[in-house]
Amino acid sequence: MSYGSFPHYRTYKHLSNVPFRLHPDVRVMLVNYHHKEINSRGLLKFIYERVPPLQFGHPKVQIVRQGDEPHKPLPYIEVFFHNGKRVFIDCENKLMTTITQTLEAVAGDIFDETDVVEVDLDSKLYKDPCDFRWHRGRKCICEIPGQSPCSVKNLKKNKELIFHRKLFLARDENRGMVTSL
Incomplete structure (x- = not known):
C-alpha cells in the first residue's frame, strides 16, 4: 500500500494511463513554470497529473522542467521536433484541460483505429x-x-x-x- 500525499500518482495504473500519443518526431518538451505565481496553477497541475504518464508512455522523449527562473516570467511549453521545428505554447492563466488539449492538437499523433493490429499470443x-x-x-x-x-x-x-x-x-x-x- 502506498502512503503519503498523492500515493496513486506513481502507481502503474496511473502511469500507464497516457492522455494522448505524442508525434514520433517529438524529441524534447521544455516546460517552464513558477511555483509561487498564480498564472502557473494550470501548468503546475498539468506537470503533476499529465507529465509522469507522458514520460512513461514516451521514454524516448526528453521532458525538461524549468521552475522558478527569474528571467522567464511566463509559464510556457516549448516542443522541439526532430527536423528542427520548434513550437511555443503559452500556458498563462490556462487550465490543465486546455493545456492538454492544446498540446494534443500541436504535438499529438494522429491515430486511426484501423492501425491497431491484434496479436493472439496463444495461436x-x-x-x-x-x-x-x-x-x-x-x-x-x-x-x-x-x-x-x-x-x-x-x-x-x-x-x-x-x-x-x-x-x-x-x-x-x-x-x-x-x-x-
Missing part, C-alpha cells in the same frame, strides 16, 4: 524461440542443441553417482554385504 502462428513452457513443446533451455546442460539434471545425476559410490564402498568393506548407509 499456433506465434512461436517465440525463448518461450519455455510445458504446452509449448520445450520445457527447458537444455533441450536446445549447443546450450549448456541443465543444472537440475546434473544435480540428480551427481546424487545418483554419490549414492552408488557409497553403496559400492559399503559392499566392498563388508565383502558383498550391504550395511546401512
Whole structure:
C-alpha cells in the first residue's frame, strides 16, 4: 500500500494511463513554470497529473522542467521536433484541460483505429524461440542443441553417482554385504 500525499500518482495504473500519443518526431518538451505565481496553477497541475504518464508512455522523449527562473516570467511549453521545428505554447492563466488539449492538437499523433493490429499470443502462428513452457513443446533451455546442460539434471545425476559410490564402498568393506548407509 502506498502512503503519503498523492500515493496513486506513481502507481502503474496511473502511469500507464497516457492522455494522448505524442508525434514520433517529438524529441524534447521544455516546460517552464513558477511555483509561487498564480498564472502557473494550470501548468503546475498539468506537470503533476499529465507529465509522469507522458514520460512513461514516451521514454524516448526528453521532458525538461524549468521552475522558478527569474528571467522567464511566463509559464510556457516549448516542443522541439526532430527536423528542427520548434513550437511555443503559452500556458498563462490556462487550465490543465486546455493545456492538454492544446498540446494534443500541436504535438499529438494522429491515430486511426484501423492501425491497431491484434496479436493472439496463444495461436499456433506465434512461436517465440525463448518461450519455455510445458504446452509449448520445450520445457527447458537444455533441450536446445549447443546450450549448456541443465543444472537440475546434473544435480540428480551427481546424487545418483554419490549414492552408488557409497553403496559400492559399503559392499566392498563388508565383502558383498550391504550395511546401512
